[in-house]
Amino acid sequence: MSNLRIAEIFGPTVQGEGALIGEPTVFIRTGGCDYRCSWCDSMHAVDSEFRHTWLPMTDEAVWSEVRELSGGVPLTVSISGGNPAIQDFTGVIALGKAEGYRFACETQGSVARPWFADLSMLVLSPKPPSSSETVDWDIFADCVAAAKDAPRCMKIVIFDDTDYAWAKDAAARYPDMQLYLQPGNPMVDPDKPVDLEQTTERLEWLIDKVTADRFFRARVLPQLHVMVWGNKRGV
Amino acid sequence: MSNLRIAEIFGPTVQGEGALIGEPTVFIRTGGCDYRCSWCDSMHAVDSEFRHTWLPMTDEAVWSEVRELSGGVPLTVSISGGNPAIQDFTGVIALGKAEGYRFACETQGSVARPWFADLSMLVLSPKPPSSSETVDWDIFADCVAAAKDAPRCMKIVIFDDTDYAWAKDAAARYPDMQLYLQPGNPMVDPDKPVDLEQTTERLEWLIDKVTADRFFRARVLPQLHVMVWGNKRGV
Numbered sequence A, B: 001m002s003n004l005r006i007a008e009i010f011g012p013t014v015q016g017e018g019a020l021i022g023e024p025t026v027f028i029r030t031g032g033c034d035y036r037c038s039w040c041d042s043m044h045a046v047d048s049e050f051r052h053t054w055l056p057m058t059d060e061a062v063w064s065e066v067r068e069l070s071g072g073v074p075l076t077v078s079i080s081g082g083n084p085a086i087q088d089f090t091g092v093i094a095l096g097k098a099e100g101y102r103f104a105c106e107t108q109g110s111v112a113r114p115w116f117a118d119l120s121m122l123v124l125s126p127k128p129p130s131s132s133e134t135v136d137w138d139i140f141a142d143c144v145a146a147a148k149d150a151p152r153c154m155k156i157v158i159f160d161d162t163d164y165a166w167a168k169d170a171a172a173r174y175p176d177m178q179l180y181l182q183p184g185n186p187m188v189d190p191d192k193p194v195d196l197e198q199t200t201e202r203l204e205w206l207i208d209k210v211t212a213d214r215f216f217r218a219r220v221l222p223q224l225h226v227m228v229w230g231n232k233r234g235v
Helices: A048-053 A059-069 A090-097 A114-118 A137-146 A161-172 A196-212 A224-229 B048-053 B059-069 B090-097 B114-118 B137-146 B161-172 B196-212 B224-229
Strands: A004-014 A024-030 A055-057 A076-080 A102-107 A121-124 A152-158 A178-183 A218-220 B004-014 B024-030 B055-057 B076-080 B102-107 B121-124 B152-158 B178-183 B218-220
Touching: A004 A048, A004 A059, A004 A224, A004 B196, A024 A059, A024 B218, A055 A059, A059 A090, A090 A102, A090 A114, A114 A137, A121 A137, A152 A161, A161 A178, A178 A196, A196 A218, A196 A224, A196 B004, A196 B196, A196 B224, A218 B024, A224 B196, B004 B048, B004 B059, B004 B224, B024 B059, B055 B059, B059 B090, B090 B102, B090 B114, B114 B137, B121 B137, B152 B161, B161 B178, B178 B196, B196 B218, B196 B224
Parallel strands: A024 A076, A076 A102, A102 A121, A121 A152, A152 A178, A178 A218, B024 B076, B076 B102, B102 B121, B121 B152, B152 B178, B178 B218
Antiparallel strands: A004 A024, A004 A055, B004 B024, B004 B055
């Protein structure tokens, strides 16, 4: 049964963000999302307008494509979206782990899934005010609980001072969770080149903010893939 | 007794490289090095020509400056150089750990020190052929052994295909050690601006190399500080 809706499977490339930055990765980008962030950089995997481009696939078909892309050599597979947690990845993860692959998943924390416990990294990205979405912290806590002993971290995108203040409060809910802050990318048009100078300026702004504020628990990282490839898809 | 020679103490900023990339950090850059890498980007902390700029400091004076820069809020302190392992950091680390600070150290692995075991991260950077230096792997093994249970990783700078092939062999000596590869920066003049496009192109070259080669154990990261601040000192 073709139980999954997949926007794209691509790689190997390197993870561009957060805890696994620089890690060779094949990405499974799922189609569909329960959020509509104002600055979403992956609308082709979110908006129903693109639904016709999402391929219905079986667990086996997804796994077969990941294996082919990686030449059968185990690596980290990142399940992202959209929100991958609206779908069931139990089967794909089981197929991959049996061959020595590791799985990371990136989700906003709005839907909890038992398969979070099978991950080598659960990246929870609660969305700040600039997104225009609102976090349900009870469900977020369910997501953390579902991960059981699996490593997890929090990654928050920061566009402005309001987001930054919100991120500090959000992080305070989980004082022991590794925290990554990432400057927002306001240039999400895949057909327009990214301004590298502006991207590094935004990173510098966030670094200055964190260090001046002595908020030393936060690690500050850019979107490396945006610096290298702009908003191009499939890398 | 002013037992340490210090080129600069600066921060907080974020770590720009390797395992702790993005981590808020105060840097202690020591003066003096047993290597003379052809492409060294920190000659002001290496060459005896700059010796008059290295401040003789006591453990207490070094610690006092780190505490002041960080406002007494614990964070990661990176001991770099030059080669910090030619000096004795037992005292500084003890003073800092007593106040909840963590210490990382970056060294080429040419001198082993008991205080490696007190670190939260020992970054070993064996130098590839392009450096014109030669690694003594027996001493390198002594460094790994000295770290005991402390987390450690290997970081190798890659300028060309020869360096890359060498890095694979070097990494194979320590199959379980986390490995970071970093494109070399040929533009080390602090008075000249760094070409961002060229820097990202070199990163893309290395990412393509690692992924095409399916060398998935290597994480590929840029020098983030060079992308943000060029070769400017003290950031």
